[in-house]
Amino acid sequence: xxHPVALTxxxxxxxxxxxxxxxxxxxxxxxxxxxxxxxAIRDVxxxxxxxxxxxxxxxxxxxxxxxxxxxxxxxxxxxxxxxxADRLDKSPSTISREISKHTQTHTPKCCDCxxxxxxxLHHVCGSSGCRKKCKACHKAKxxxxxxxxTQCDSLLNSPVHLCNSCHKQRYCHFEKHLYDGRAxxxxxxxxxxxxxxxxxxxxxxxxxxNGIVSPLVKKGQSIYHIVNTNxxxxxxxxxxxxxxxxxxxxxxxxxxxxEAVKRRPRKKPPAQSAPPVSKKGRLYKDYLAYIQxxxxxxVQMDCVEGTQEDQDVxxxxxxxxxxxQLLFILDAHxxxxxxxxxxxxxxxxGRELFASCFPLILTDNGHEFSDIEGMERSIYGxxxxxxxxxxxxxxxxxxxxxxxxxLLRDIIPKGTSLKHFMQTDMxxxxxxxxxxxxxxxxxxxxxxxxxxVLPEDFFMLLGxxxxxxxxxxxxxxxxxxxxxxx
Numbered sequence: 391x392x393h394p395v396a397l398t399x400x401x402x403x404x405x406x407x408x409x410x411x412x413x414x415x416x417x418x419x420x421x422x423x424x425x426x427x428x429x430a431i432r433d434v435x436x437x438x439x440x441x442x443x444x445x446x447x448x449x450x451x452x453x454x455x456x457x458x459x460x461x462x463x464x465x466x467x468x469x470x471x472x473x474x475a476d477r478l479d480k481s482p483s484t485i486s487r488e489i490s491k492h493t494q495t496h497t498p499k500c501c502d503c504x505x506x507x508x509x510x511l512h513h514v515c516g517s518s519g520c521r522k523k524c525k526a527c528h529k530a531k532x533x534x535x536x537x538x539x540t541q542c543d544s545l546l547n548s549p550v551h552l553c554n555s556c557h558k559q560r561y562c563h564f565e566k567h568l569y570d571g572r573a574x575x576x577x578x579x580x581x582x583x584x585x586x587x588x589x590x591x592x593x594x595x596x597x598x599x600n601g602i603v604s605p606l607v608k609k610g611q612s613i614y615h616i617v618n619t620n621x622x623x624x625x626x627x628x629x630x631x632x633x634x635x636x637x638x639x640x641x642x643x644x645x646x647x648x649e650a651v652k653r654r655p656r657k658k659p660p661a662q663s664a665p666p667v668s669k670k671g672r673l674y675k676d677y678l679a680y681i682q683x684x685x686x687x688x689v690q691m692d693c694v695e696g697t698q699e700d701q702d703v704x705x706x707x708x709x710x711x712x713x714x715q716l717l718f719i720l721d722a723h724x725x726x727x728x729x730x731x732x733x734x735x736x737x738x739x740g741r742e743l744f745a746s747c748f749p750l751i752l753t754d755n756g757h758e759f760s761d762i763e764g765m766e767r768s769i770y771g772x773x774x775x776x777x778x779x780x781x782x783x784x785x786x787x788x789x790x791x792x793x794x795x796x797l798l799r800d801i802i803p804k805g806t807s808l809k810h811f812m813q814t815d816m817x818x819x820x821x822x823x824x825x826x827x828x829x830x831x832x833x834x835x836x837x838x839x840x841x842x843v844l845p846e847d848f849f850m851l852l853g854x855x856x857x858x859x860x861x862x863x864x865x866x867x868x869x870x871x872x873x874x875x876x
Contacts, residue, residue, distance in 0.1 A: 453488060458571035461485065465569055468555035489550060492574035496566040503531060504538040540564060589634065595625055596639065603631055604641040610800055610864025612648055615826055618833040619859030648800050648864055656804065667760045669779050674787055677752060677778035687711045690791035691753040693723065694798060696808035704808065704816065705731055708791035712843070714824050714836035715794045716852070717816035719808070725757070729764035738851050741770045747848060751777050752788055797823045800864045815869045817853050822868060825857035
């Protein structure tokens with residue numbers, strides 16, 4: 391009795407026939423009978439798996455420079471497109487498109503007219519002084535009405551319609567069609583780069599971006615501020631706007647940006663040093679120890695000067711927590727003027743509101759801050775604030791205040807006289823500076839943070855108000871008072 395056995399592997403049938411197996415045969419003998427059969431299955435499975443992996447291998451979609459040089463060499467040997475495709479492991483259509491796209495045409499300098507052997511024409515071009523026969527001139531075909539272009543039989547009969555394999559190239563007078571691998575790769579690289587140049591924007595989008603960005607930059611706003619306050623209107627990112635600006639695609643240039651031009655700071659003569667004042671217990675190390683145990687917000691204080699002839703200065707009070715800076719005009723660069731301004735602030739805000747907003751002041755060692763007792767003394771009696779001092783020549787210890795002065799200098803540049811400004815001008819400048827969106831505040835302005843924490847009376851009593859983002863001006867023309875010295 392025979393036992394037919396059929397197996398199916400990857401849609402391939404394998405049929406085997408086994409003879410009778412005696413009932414006394416042990417299981418070990420049966421396994422030995424089937425061992426060659428299992429080895430055959432293993433070999434067939436390995437072959438099919440290897441073939442499947444080869445078929446699944448992804449072919450490269452772009453030809454390399456070496457591939458193009460090999461195509462040129464194989465065309466010189468008169469190989470067919472299918473043979474070239476097999477050698478490069480590419481599709482024949484890929485090779486055909488590559489050849490047709492990068493084929494170069496060389497026009498001969500002699501006349502290739504079909505009627506040239508029996509032609510006796512002269513002066514077809516209208517030049518009476520020419521002694522050359524028209525059939526020997528390559529310009530004659532542009533003027534002759536009997537010109538008929540001669541076609542090369544070898545080129546017409548060629549399966550790829552190229553002259554690479556023709557042995558008559560050097561002395562052929564017909565139009566040549568050649569494929570050059572190196573030139574083809576240069577054209578490919580040039581197309582690859584040029585296709586990614588420029589901006590993927592329509593003319594309407596260009597006009598829309600220019601209409602939004604250019605007027606706001608002329609107001610002194612930064613690109614970051616404009617993008618974050620006009621997200622719904624601008625269809626591009628901050629980096630795209632900067633590339634448009636650098637490519638001169640907008641009505642503005644790099645010089646219109648707030649901080650695009652840097653100039654070396656002027657050298658100033660050393661100021662006369664004030665008499666030494668005892669600052670024991672109010673040094674920077676004492677300040678660090680003080681805030682370690684008392685979590686109190688710090689206000690940094692400094693003075694901004696105008697010209698050397700000016701007596702007026704600007705006192706700045708910078709709230710580190712909110713990045714908010716207040717500006718006050720002083721009629722003199724003295725300690726009495728600083729104490730007098732603090733007295734006016736306390737009287738305007740009231741004792742409790744002043745103490746809650748200005749609990750701790752950190753300033754530098756300028757002579758205008760030498761009256762420590764006067765700055766700390768309240769007009770209502772007692773102490774109104776605590777004053778600490780940075781170390782000498784360490785402006786980095788109140789870096790937040792110093793960095794914010796750069797925005798003030800956008801409105802009041804260095805060398806501008808301050809004697810024409812009033813407190814209303816300082817309040818207006820502070821409102822625009824504090825309404826300016828900052829990247830360090832994650833797209834928010836200082837007033838957004840301060841108005842959420844400080845009492846409303848603080849802003850009302852000092853005349854502080856939020857400026858809409860589109861109306862923020864960070865240019866000197868914000869203060870409509872011209873300096874006669876300029």
